[in-house]
Amino acid sequence: IYLFSGNMYLLPPGDKKALQDLAAKIAPSDSSAQYARAWEMQRKYRDSFISYFGDDLITLPGHKLNEAFDNFNHYYIEKALCDMPEEERSKYPAAAPKMQFPEALTCHDNVGLIFDEKEGLNFYPGLEAFIAPFKNPRLLEEEAYREVITGYLESDSISTLPFRKMVERYPESSRQAFAALFANPNWDNDKDFHELMEKHKGAFLKKEWVPTTLPFNRYDD
Incomplete structure (x- = not known):
């Protein structure tokens, strides 16, 4: 997900190269200042996400994603406009564009969202x-649950993030889950x-994260 300041747009993976080219074109000479601005924008968007949804980790029915984000983006834009000087507000549209998530997401019974400070x-x-x-390790007696966790471990597109969240939120039951999964009662x-994580997610541990927000505003002079 890439976010531009002002209106927000959801772009499919196939647009990655075009987006990178656009980012290169709009990158200003003072890149360090824009880089800091991008991190600040991402922080504010995350803060609003937590304020609206109540947590940085939530799950939603897939068919509710579009509606939930339409409502959230309306909340976010209203909040941003309220924080602006009155003379600046007229430059910006009050309505957010409608979100249209791909069917690959909306077709699922549930979709998890984690909004991390860096990722x-x-x-x-x-x-x-x-x-x-991770909440109830006894479920790992069922092969289906074991396959879900091993699938996350083996995926080269999933970072350490969901695993870190489980350890942070459920320290003892996550320890029991890993102990059961790897037949190691002394798991620490x-x-x-x-x-x-080093074994399965080493590339993510070495990755230098960059903001997923691009500070581009068509109203800037």
């Missing part, structure tokens, strides 16, 4: 099946979890 907003189809065994989250 930005991430979407996880079927996240509830991933979370459940402080030691073994980091080694697990």
Whole structure:
């Protein structure tokens, strides 16, 4: 997900190259200032997400994604306009564009959203099946739940983020879940979890994260 200041647009993965070219064209000479501005914009968007939804990790029915984000973006824009000087408000549209998430997301019974400070907003189809065994490790007696976790581990498109969230939120039950998954009753989250992430998610641990928000405003002079 890439966000532009002002109106927000959801772009499919196929537009990545075009977006990168656009970002290069609009990048100003004072890149360090714009970089800092981009992080600040992402922080404000995340703060608004948490304020509106009540958490930085939520799950929604797939068919409710568009409606939920239409309502959230309306809230976000209204809040942003209220914080602006009155003479500036008229430059910006009061209505957010309608969101249209791809069917690959909306077709799922549930979609998880995690808005991380560094990694930005991430979407996880079927996240509830991933979370459940970390809350109740006995579910790992069922092969289906084991496959969900191993699938997340083996995916090269999923970072350490959902795993870190489980360890942070459910320290003891997540320890039990990993102990059951790897048949290691002495599993230690402080030691073994980091080694697990290094083994399966090493590229993400080395990655230098950049803001997912681009400070581009067509009203700027």
